[in-house]
Amino acid sequence: MSTPRTAVVTGASSGIGAATARALAADGFHVVCAARRRDRVEALAAEIGGEAVACDVTDRASVAGLAAAVGDRLHVLVNNAGGAFGSEPVESADPDDWRAMYEVNVLGLLNVTQALLPALRAGGDGLIVNMGSTAGRVAYEGGGGYTAAKHGTQVVTETLRLELCGEPIRISEIAPGMVRTEEFSVVRFGGDQAKxxxxxxxxxxxxxxxxxxEAVRWIASLPSHYNVDELVIRPRAQAAQHKVHRVSDSDS
Known part of the structure; x- marks a missing residue:
């Protein structure tokens, strides 16, 4: 019986990360579920037959612990941990919010990628999927800190692809538009469920x-010579950041 391929998913405690861990496990991967909330990743790992690691991607010592848990060989890394904090205009934005967004969306990606690159190389057929956003392509009012951070995610991805060209590692970025999850917008608006x-x-x-x-799972299923540089996905109702079709109760 062959040893299953291994994947790491950061930010796996909820939302896109948890769904990605489930999708990869269903495709036969042994999934290391990494996130700060130990109880959540332990429950997820038990559900999918994976492994749970409590990890704060902004803490290099914590990330070193993740690398130690992964071991010498890795096949897929999904840098999903991220977030948006605040929606104030540039004039009144809180620098601490901007700093936190840069820490998790850019430096967290850097920390995890640096720590796991040796295992990805040793795996002989590696894939890194960075979770970006359409905010990493188009600016919008009230989104300065988040768009700056997600532009950073995009540029780090592009740079990494250039620097690793010729090595057996594919580099992809997925840039979703409107995705309704249980936590993302609630966190962004400081717990204001109505907003x-x-x-x-x-x-x-x-x-x-x-x-x-499903987009992550599809990219991970492709043959080694096939690299998806970037994949922008939106709901049909969203044509652009500022162009969203909405219906009222009277329309339904």
Whole structure:
């Protein structure tokens, strides 16, 4: 019986990360579920037959612990940990929010990638999938800190692809548009559920976590010579950041 290929998913405690861990496990991967909330990743790992590691991607010592748990060989790394904090305009934005977004979306990606590259090389057929955003392509009012951080995610991905050209490691970025998950917008608006709900109000069938997870699973299933540089995905109702079709109760 052959040894299953191994995948690491950061930010696996909820949303896109948890859905991605489930999708990869269903495709036969042994999945290392990494996130700060130990109880959640332990429950997820038990559900999918994977392994749980409590890890804060912004803490290099914590990331070193993740690398030690993974061991010498790795096949897929999904840098999913990220987040948006605050929605104030540049004029009144909190620098601490901006700093936190850069730490998790850019430096966290850097920390994990640096720590796991040796195992990806040793695996002989590696894949790194970085979770970006359409915010990493287009600016919008109230999103300066998040768009700056996700532009950073995109540029780090592009740089890494250039620097690792010729090695047996593929580098992909997935950039989702509107994805309704249980936590993302609530966290962004400091726990204000009404503001979070308003983002998706009237939007028929926004993407959900499982839709993004399917994109990761598909990329991971492709043959080694086939690299998806970037994949932008949106719900049908969203044509661009500022162009979203919404229906009212009277329309339904």
């Amino acid at each position: 979070a709900d308003a983002v998706y109000a009237g939007v028929p069938e926004p993407l959900v976590a499982e839709d993004v997870a």
